[in-house]
Amino acid sequence: MRWPASVTVCEVGPRDGFQMEPSFIPTPTKIAIIDLLSRTGLREIQATSFVRPTAVPQMRDAEEVMAGLRREHGVLYAGLVPNERGAERAIAAGCDRLDVVVSATDSHSLSNTRMPTRRALERVGRIVPMARAAGRDVAIGIAVALGCPFEGVPPYARVEALVGHAVEELGLTRVSLADTVGMANPRQVSTTVAALRARFPQVAFGLHLHNTRGMALANALAGLAGGVTHLDASVAGLGGCPFAPGAAGNVATEDLVHMLAEMGIATHVRLDALLEVARRVEAVVGHAASALLRAGVPRRFPLAQHPAGSPGP
Amino acid sequence: MRWPASVTVCEVGPRDGFQMEPSFIPTPTKIAIIDLLSRTGLREIQATSFVRPTAVPQMRDAEEVMAGLRREHGVLYAGLVPNERGAERAIAAGCDRLDVVVSATDSHSLSNTRMPTRRALERVGRIVPMARAAGRDVAIGIAVALGCPFEGVPPYARVEALVGHAVEELGLTRVSLADTVGMANPRQVSTTVAALRARFPQVAFGLHLHNTRGMALANALAGLAGGVTHLDASVAGLGGCPFAPGAAGNVATEDLVHMLAEMGIATHVRLDALLEVARRVEAVVGHAASALLRAGVPRRFPLAQHPAGSPGP
Numbered sequence: 001m002r003w004p005a006s007v008t009v010c011e012v013g014p015r016d017g018f019q020m021e022p023s024f025i026p027t028p029t030k031i032a033i034i035d036l037l038s039r040t041g042l043r044e045i046q047a048t049s050f051v052r053p054t055a056v057p058q059m060r061d062a063e064e065v066m067a068g069l070r071r072e073h074g075v076l077y078a079g080l081v082p083n084e085r086g087a088e089r090a091i092a093a094g095c096d097r098l099d100v101v102v103s104a105t106d107s108h109s110l111s112n113t114r115m116p117t118r119r120a121l122e123r124v125g126r127i128v129p130m131a132r133a134a135g136r137d138v139a140i141g142i143a144v145a146l147g148c149p150f151e152g153v154p155p156y157a158r159v160e161a162l163v164g165h166a167v168e169e170l171g172l173t174r175v176s177l178a179d180t181v182g183m184a185n186p187r188q189v190s191t192t193v194a195a196l197r198a199r200f201p202q203v204a205f206g207l208h209l210h211n212t213r214g215m216a217l218a219n220a221l222a223g224l225a226g227g228v229t230h231l232d233a234s235v236a237g238l239g240g241c242p243f244a245p246g247a248a249g250n251v252a253t254e255d256l257v258h259m260l261a262e263m264g265i266a267t268h269v270r271l272d273a274l275l276e277v278a279r280r281v282e283a284v285v286g287h288a289a290s291a292l293l294r295a296g297v298p299r300r301f302p303l304a305q306h307p308a309g310s311p312g313p
Numbered sequence: 314m315r316w317p318a319s320v321t322v323c324e325v326g327p328r329d330g331f332q333m334e335p336s337f338i339p340t341p342t343k344i345a346i347i348d349l350l351s352r353t354g355l356r357e358i359q360a361t362s363f364v365r366p367t368a369v370p371q372m373r374d375a376e377e378v379m380a381g382l383r384r385e386h387g388v389l390y391a392g393l394v395p396n397e398r399g400a401e402r403a404i405a406a407g408c409d410r411l412d413v414v415v416s417a418t419d420s421h422s423l424s425n426t427r428m429p430t431r432r433a434l435e436r437v438g439r440i441v442p443m444a445r446a447a448g449r450d451v452a453i454g455i456a457v458a459l460g461c462p463f464e465g466v467p468p469y470a471r472v473e474a475l476v477g478h479a480v481e482e483l484g485l486t487r488v489s490l491a492d493t494v495g496m497a498n499p500r501q502v503s504t505t506v507a508a509l510r511a512r513f514p515q516v517a518f519g520l521h522l523h524n525t526r527g528m529a530l531a532n533a534l535a536g537l538a539g540g541v542t543h544l545d546a547s548v549a550g551l552g553g554c555p556f557a558p559g560a561a562g563n564v565a566t567e568d569l570v571h572m573l574a575e576m577g578i579a580t581h582v583r584l585d586a587l588l589e590v591a592r593r594v595e596a597v598v599g600h601a602a603s604a605l606l607r608a609g610v611p612r613r614f615p616l617a618q619h620p621a622g623s624p625g626p
Contacts, residue, residue: 001535152613186314187576187577211604213605255526255527255528259526292527
């Protein structure tokens with residue numbers, strides 16, 4: 001197995017995590033957590049979502065959150081953007097990147113956006129030039145690309161066609177494949193990533209993994225061996241999916257960063273600082289799904305002699 | 314990444330799991346659970362441990378457990394054997410295989426057996442001919458081979474020397490590398506397994522993984538890609554380690570079997586039957602550490618078209 005020398009971890013807890021919380025998290029608390037995250041070495045933070053406030057009340061303070069942040073040099077602040085109105089708001093609020101999503105299946109697309117995938121993709125086609133005109137990046141996520149609670153694993157040809165449209169029609173170069181409800185397995189991740197990378201060598205592929213069945217780190221590993229360059233994760237393992245009973249949250253950022261650090265794959269994230277934020281987040285929301293929060297980091301020992309170099313930094 | 318077509322899962326819950334339980338599990342309950350496990354398609358069960366009853370009171374009924382089992386055709390029943398007295402007892406009790414353990418570090422060996430590794434290995438050297446004379450198999454586990462709570466990751470040369478002694482001096486052909494307290498990472502597993510397989514191509518290597526930091530399935534994956542042929546696991550994720558505060562149990566058998574099934578790697582285990590046993594075990598001991606017990610198995614869908622075959626059965 002071969003691994004990359006480094007990988008970008010994108011923190012999505014302030015969006016994908018917080019939006020699942022039933023009690024409103026006060027805006028200053030959100031800002032404080034994002035500011036702490038931005039000082040851990042993370043390079044990308046999805047800070048909020050510009051959905052209609054009536055649809056997701058937890059995200060009703062998107063503008064205030066963006067305005068209140070203390071921007072850290074070298075950190076990209078992204079906002080999730082479901083439609084043109086959201087794009088206008090995200091641009092006005094100063095998001096560095098607009099994150100758009102289309103579902104790989106019509107069932108999920110209809111459930112999530114009340115329109116089939118084709119129309120959702122057309123909407124993305126109207127958002128991209130808005131972002132470009134304002135000088136902002138765009139990243140696209142393919143929801144349920146690795147498993148849909150209504151339809152199962154979507155046919156590969158459908159995922160490839162979606163990515164093809166995003167890349168060839170819209171000119172996007174950053175694509176995340178989402179295991180939205182935690183159904184994917186490592187072989188599937190491996191074959192899907194390999195096929196997409198062969199077809200679209202110019203694209204930076206990422207994974208958005210939920211840990212519903214405990215496989216998120218194994219799936220991340222399969223993706224890394226296949227050449228993905230970025231991984232979403234959520235501090236304290238927050239998140240979930242309203243359509244998956246028993247679904248766990250995103251892979252916990254601290255668990256992912258710990259594995260990568262132990263493997264010697266650079267993320268630039270300081271694990272001790274990240275764990276402090278995770279503990280704070282757990283205290284704020286009252287729960288967590290994180291192996292490291294439960295078990296702690298093992299004591300450091302002098303490096304042993306491994307057959308192929310050190311086991312990590 | 315390449316995966317094997319099949320793998321042997323060895324259920325260690327009745328030993329490694331139960332022995333961590335503070336309340337005595339009645340012998341008929343133990344027997345009932347082992348009998349249920351033996352009807353799930355599992356081919357190997359470590360049923361008990363022939364330690365001194367005063368050392369591990371939970372295992373004081375080892376003979377009764379073995380005598381009470383309803384042996385299933387095609388299932389191997391192993392017993393953990395710490396010393397010659399244990400070997401005599403295991404042979405008399407009808408164990409198909411005697412499982413012996415030595416620690417890769419002296420610190421752990423002293424803590425576990427009150428003798429350094431060298432002396433523990435000499436003891437194994439006396440047990441092996443006893444087993445052979447009685448027509449029983451022997452498998453050796455190298456405790457803390459992938460991480461020691463006192464010394465960190467042992468030098469590879471030490472692990473290789475231990476395996477070399479077991480293989481070349483004692484003639485053993487089945488060796489498990491234990492991540493006793495859950496410190497290993499996938500790169501380390503990958504490089505260690507690759508080096509050992511290159512050095513000892515005649516040996517069937519296995520992994521014994523704890524899920525303390527959530528990496529057990531990722532480590533299993535790295536091991537499978539490196540050619541391990543058997544994996545220990547514990548129903549409901551039972552187990553732990555008295556020397557690792559916050560340590561989780563073994564990888565849950567149902568989580569492992571689920572991942573393998575989704576990947577199309579044959580284990581012959583029926584997941585639905587295994588989940589029933591896991592629920593029963595959870596009810597008996599009052600806890601579990603199992604993603605599948607929490608989330609359930611996703612609904613089955615017709616197979617999608619993957620770029621390289623189906624995602625699994």
